[in-house]
Amino acid sequence: MNIFINLPRFFGQRRLLGSTIRKLRCVVFGLGNKTYEHYNAVAIYLDKRLEELGATRVYELGLGDDDANIEDDFITWKDKFWPAVCEKFNIESTGEEELIRQFRLVTHAPGDIQPNNVFTGEIARLHSLQVQRPPYDAKNPFLAQITVNRELHKGGDRSCIHVELDISDSKMRYEAGDHVAVYPINDSNLVERLGQLTGANLDEIFSLINTDQESSKKHPFPCPTSYRTALSHYVEITALPRTHILRELVEYCSDEEDKKKLMLMATNSQEGKALYQSFIVDACRNIVHILEDIPSCKPHLDHLCELLPRLQPRYYSISSSPKMYPETVHITAVIVKYKTPTGRVNKGVTTTWLAENKPEPGKPLPRVPVYIRKSQFRLPLQTQTPIIMVGPGTGLAPFRGFLQERAFARANGKEVGESILYFGCRHRDQDFIYQDELEKYEQNGDVKLNLAFSRDQKEKVYVTHLLEKDMDLLWDVIGNRNGHFYICGDAKNMAVDVRNIVLKAIQDKGGRTESEAVQFIKKLESMKKYSADVWS
Structure with missing residues (x-):
C-alpha cells in the first residue's frame, strides 16, 4: 500500500x-x-x-x-x-538478486517516425528550444545568447571565466544572490567513444518505454530520440558509476576475471569497497574509462542509457545585480580540468562546454539553455545595514552582485552601510579575479577589502586567518550593529571553519557561553542575518 x-x-x-x-x-x-x-x-x-x-x-x-x-x-x-x-511477512528469500529492466527498448526504423517528432535535446516539450515560449523554468529553459566570455585569471595553470548571458527577450527576472541553472552538453569525444565501445549506431532512433504501464514515468528521458542525442543531452556519462551499474555490467562480460572484478566492486564486503574506492573513486573512472579498461565488457547502449543517471543542470551563483545589469546574467566559473592517476584528463561537463562557446566576429552568438532559480541569499532590506561577506575564489560571485547593488544605491543618494569583504586566492598577480573592480569599489568607499593570498608568502594565509584577527569587528557588526553575515564557497571545510570562528567571536567578544553562542547564531539564521550559499 x-x-x-x-x-x-x-x-x-x-x-x-x-x-x-x-x-x-x-x-x-x-x-x-x-x-x-x-x-x-x-x-x-x-x-x-x-x-x-x-x-x-x-x-x-x-x-x-x-x-x-x-x-x-x-x-x-x-x-x-x-x-x-x-x-x-513470511517470505522465502532465495538470496539471489534478480536483475529486471525497468524499460524496454523500441528501435525505430528509418522512416517510421517523422524527423520533427524526434527529440533533439529538449528537456520536456518537443520543439521547446526551437519555438521558445515563456514562462521559463526547469522543464522549459530559455536559450540565452552568450555575449561575453573572457578569461579572468592573469596567469598560472588554472582558468576562470566570466560569462554574460543575454536574457532580454525572456521576461525572466532575477535578484542579486539568485542562481542561474545551465543545461550542459556532454563532450562529443566521449559520446563518440561510447558509441565505439558499445558498437552502436549513434544516429539510430530509439525509445525506452516503462514496463510498468501504470507508472507516471513513461520514459527515463524524452523519447523517441537518437543515441547521440541521449548521450549528449540526457544522460550523465562523466560521473563515477555507482555500484548498482557495475552489477549490471557483469552480465555483459565475456571474461570470468572481469566478471569477478565487477561483481566484487558491487558487493558490500570490505574487499569490494576497497576495490571500488581504488579502481573507481581514486582513479576517477567514468563509464567510458571502465569500458576501455575492462575490454570484455560490451553492454548494450540502450541498457547503459537506462542505467546512467539523468544529466542535471549545473547551478551558478549569479555574479551581477539587476540594478546595473537588468538584461544580462553574469557567471563566474573555474574551469574543471585535472589529470587522473590513470593518465587521463578529466574535464568538467559544463565549465568546459561554456569555455568553448565564445562569441566570434561574423558568427551567430552561441546559445545556452538556462533558467533562474530563486534563492534566500539576499541583501538586507535596509541599505544602511552593515554586511560582512566571506567568499574566497569563485565564492566572490554573489558578492560582486551585492557590491554592484550597494554601489548603485549609494550613487542614487541612498545611505549605505559598511560592506566588508573577505576574499582569498592563491596569488595576487594570477587569480585575483575582478581585481580592478574591487579596488575601484574600495577607492569609492563601497567596500572594505580584506585579502588573503595563500601562496604569495612562505606561510599560507587564508580568509579564516584574517577573520580570527578581526573578532572584535565580527561581534561589533553582528552583535552591536544588527548587521548581516554571508558565506559563499566550500561547505565541507571553509564554511564550517568560518562558522566556528563566528561562534568563538560571539563567546569571546559577546560574553556568551558555548550553548548561548549556538542559539545566537541559529537566531541570526532564522532572521536571515546569517546566510550561506555553499556547495560540497
Missing part, C-alpha cells in the same frame, strides 16, 4: 488517516548530506512521527550521506533490511 502524505499537515496534526496509519507497516531511508546542519532531519522526524501515530516499523531507520558514499550506505542498510522484511 502506498500512502502519499502532505508533510506540513502530517508534521502538525495529531490525527491523520485514522485507523489506516495504525495498519501501516513502514520503513524509512533518508537521503542527506552531513555537511549541512539539519542532516536527514525530515527522514528522522518522519520515522519518529509514524511510530507516534501507531504505524509498525518493519526495520530501523536508514540514513544515506551524500558527502560520503550514499549508495554504500543504502546497500549496507538494504542487506539487513530485506531479511527483516522476509521474516516479518
Whole structure:
C-alpha cells in the first residue's frame, strides 16, 4: 500500500488517516548530506512521527550521506533490511538478486517516425528550444545568447571565466544572490567513444518505454530520440558509476576475471569497497574509462542509457545585480580540468562546454539553455545595514552582485552601510579575479577589502586567518550593529571553519557561553542575518 502524505499537515496534526496509519507497516531511508546542519532531519522526524501515530516499523531507520558514499550506505542498510522484511511477512528469500529492466527498448526504423517528432535535446516539450515560449523554468529553459566570455585569471595553470548571458527577450527576472541553472552538453569525444565501445549506431532512433504501464514515468528521458542525442543531452556519462551499474555490467562480460572484478566492486564486503574506492573513486573512472579498461565488457547502449543517471543542470551563483545589469546574467566559473592517476584528463561537463562557446566576429552568438532559480541569499532590506561577506575564489560571485547593488544605491543618494569583504586566492598577480573592480569599489568607499593570498608568502594565509584577527569587528557588526553575515564557497571545510570562528567571536567578544553562542547564531539564521550559499 502506498500512502502519499502532505508533510506540513502530517508534521502538525495529531490525527491523520485514522485507523489506516495504525495498519501501516513502514520503513524509512533518508537521503542527506552531513555537511549541512539539519542532516536527514525530515527522514528522522518522519520515522519518529509514524511510530507516534501507531504505524509498525518493519526495520530501523536508514540514513544515506551524500558527502560520503550514499549508495554504500543504502546497500549496507538494504542487506539487513530485506531479511527483516522476509521474516516479518513470511517470505522465502532465495538470496539471489534478480536483475529486471525497468524499460524496454523500441528501435525505430528509418522512416517510421517523422524527423520533427524526434527529440533533439529538449528537456520536456518537443520543439521547446526551437519555438521558445515563456514562462521559463526547469522543464522549459530559455536559450540565452552568450555575449561575453573572457578569461579572468592573469596567469598560472588554472582558468576562470566570466560569462554574460543575454536574457532580454525572456521576461525572466532575477535578484542579486539568485542562481542561474545551465543545461550542459556532454563532450562529443566521449559520446563518440561510447558509441565505439558499445558498437552502436549513434544516429539510430530509439525509445525506452516503462514496463510498468501504470507508472507516471513513461520514459527515463524524452523519447523517441537518437543515441547521440541521449548521450549528449540526457544522460550523465562523466560521473563515477555507482555500484548498482557495475552489477549490471557483469552480465555483459565475456571474461570470468572481469566478471569477478565487477561483481566484487558491487558487493558490500570490505574487499569490494576497497576495490571500488581504488579502481573507481581514486582513479576517477567514468563509464567510458571502465569500458576501455575492462575490454570484455560490451553492454548494450540502450541498457547503459537506462542505467546512467539523468544529466542535471549545473547551478551558478549569479555574479551581477539587476540594478546595473537588468538584461544580462553574469557567471563566474573555474574551469574543471585535472589529470587522473590513470593518465587521463578529466574535464568538467559544463565549465568546459561554456569555455568553448565564445562569441566570434561574423558568427551567430552561441546559445545556452538556462533558467533562474530563486534563492534566500539576499541583501538586507535596509541599505544602511552593515554586511560582512566571506567568499574566497569563485565564492566572490554573489558578492560582486551585492557590491554592484550597494554601489548603485549609494550613487542614487541612498545611505549605505559598511560592506566588508573577505576574499582569498592563491596569488595576487594570477587569480585575483575582478581585481580592478574591487579596488575601484574600495577607492569609492563601497567596500572594505580584506585579502588573503595563500601562496604569495612562505606561510599560507587564508580568509579564516584574517577573520580570527578581526573578532572584535565580527561581534561589533553582528552583535552591536544588527548587521548581516554571508558565506559563499566550500561547505565541507571553509564554511564550517568560518562558522566556528563566528561562534568563538560571539563567546569571546559577546560574553556568551558555548550553548548561548549556538542559539545566537541559529537566531541570526532564522532572521536571515546569517546566510550561506555553499556547495560540497
